[in-house]
Each structure stands twice: as structure tokens, then as C-alpha cells.
Amino acid sequence: MSxxxxxxxxxxxxxIRDFTVAGLMVSTAESCTGGLIAGALTEISGSSAVVDRGFVTYTNVAKIQMxxxxxxxxxxxxxxxxxxxxQMVHGALFRSRADLxxxxxxxxxxxxGSPEKPVGLVHLAAKSRSGKLVHSRMFYGDVGRTEVRLATIRTALEMLVEIA
Incomplete structure (x- = not known):
């Protein structure tokens, strides 16, 4: 049970299956998901072949330092x-051994939330060492903390597949 x-x-x-075959490693930089993207990946047996590290940078100071x-x-x-x-994705890529x-x-x-940045707004970025970079501005809505975080995990995993 997951x-x-x-x-x-x-x-x-x-x-995990496809990136293992391709020899690709991943790192994550997470704020609003608090490590759940890395958690979803490491929930899978064999993930050590793919997941290099995760950065949970909830505060601005952590984003700067890490x-x-x-x-x-x-x-x-x-x-x-x-x-x-x-900048977070660049740091996660180049402060790790990851390919993506x-x-x-x-x-x-x-x-x-605020009028400019309402609850449910998430910015995501994915980057590869080959230089491919994608950004998504997602507005999931004020659907509850858990649902925003789960939706963010889904989008992040889709973006990793997109840039691989």
C-alpha cells in the first residue's frame, strides 16, 4: 500500500522504471510540497538508481543557502x-549529481494567499543538464492544502517526463 x-x-x-533504463538521475527542490515529490519517487522500490537528492527549502533563507x-x-x-x-531548479540541478x-x-x-498570489498558485520549473528548461504557472484553486500539494506533485512528475 502506497x-x-x-x-x-x-x-x-x-x-523510476524509465529513468533507470535511461541512466537518468533526478533531484528535487521543494517548498510548498515539503519533500512530497521526492517522497513519491522514493516510495518506489529501486528509486535509489534514480533519485539523487531532494532539497526542502520552505523558507527564503533555505532557498538562498541551499x-x-x-x-x-x-x-x-x-x-x-x-x-x-x-533559480531553485538551477540550484537543485547544479548542486547535485542529477541529470534532471x-x-x-x-x-x-x-x-x-493574496490578491496577486492567491491560494492554489504554484510555479514549477524543470531543467535538464542539456539545457532544456520548462516552467509552468499553475492555479489549482482554493481546493484545500492537501489537494494543492497532490496536484503539484502530479504536475512536477509530468514535467520530469517532459524534459527527460
Whole structure:
């Protein structure tokens, strides 16, 4: 029995299977998901062949210290922004042995939202060492903290497959 819904488990199984065959390793940089993307991947037996490491950077200080996010970026655009997600994914990729990385930062709720950055807004970025970079601005809505986090995991796993 998995800790995650069946669709997330199936996606993670596919990534572990396919990335093992391809010899690809992954790192994650997570804020609003608090390590759940790495958790979904490591729930799968054999994941040590694919998952290099995960960075849980919930605070701005952690984003700066662990991932190299620039203070100016956080001051100008905020933690929940495309610019921060891009810097997070770059840091996760180049501060690891991974071939691919994914980063997420958002407002899971139920508090913390604003008119500009409402609950349910998440920025995701995925990057490969070959230079491919994708960004997604997702608005899942004020559907509850757990649902925002699960939706974010699904999108992040899809993005890893997309850039592989």
C-alpha cells in the first residue's frame, strides 16, 4: 500500500522504471510540497538508481543557502514566482549529481494567499543538464492544502517526463 494516490504511484513507478533504463538521475527542490515529490519517487522500490537528492527549502533563507536563489530575486518577485522557481531548479540541478531537476514554490493554503498570489498558485520549473528548461504557472484553486500539494506533485512528475 502506497502513501500516495494510485495515479501518483503509477507515475512515479513509470519514472523510476524509465529513468533507470535511461541512466537518468533526478533531484528535487521543494517548498510548498515539503519533500512530497521526492517522497513519491522514493516510495518506489529501486528509486535509489534514480533519485539523487531532494532539497526542502520552505523558507527564503533555505532557498538562498541551499539552492543559491538570489536575495534580489526574492525581494523583487517573491518566493512564489517564475523567477524563483527557475533559480531553485538551477540550484537543485547544479548542486547535485542529477541529470534532471524539478522545483516547486507556491501557496498551498489555507492561509498565505493574496490578491496577486492567491491560494492554489504554484510555479514549477524543470531543467535538464542539456539545457532544456520548462516552467509552468499553475492555479489549482482554493481546493484545500492537501489537494494543492497532490496536484503539484502530479504536475512536477509530468514535467520530469517532459524534459527527460
Amino acid at each position: 502513501l500516495f494516490p494510485a495515479d501518483i504511484t503509477a507515475m512515479a513507478e513509470g519514472i 539552492l543559491g536563489v538570489q536575495e534580489e530575486t526574492l525581494a523583487r518577485f517573491g518566493a512564489v514566482s517564475e523567477e524563483t522557481a527557475r 531537476a524539478v522545483a516547486v514554490t507556491g501557496v498551498a493554503g489555507p492561509t498565505g
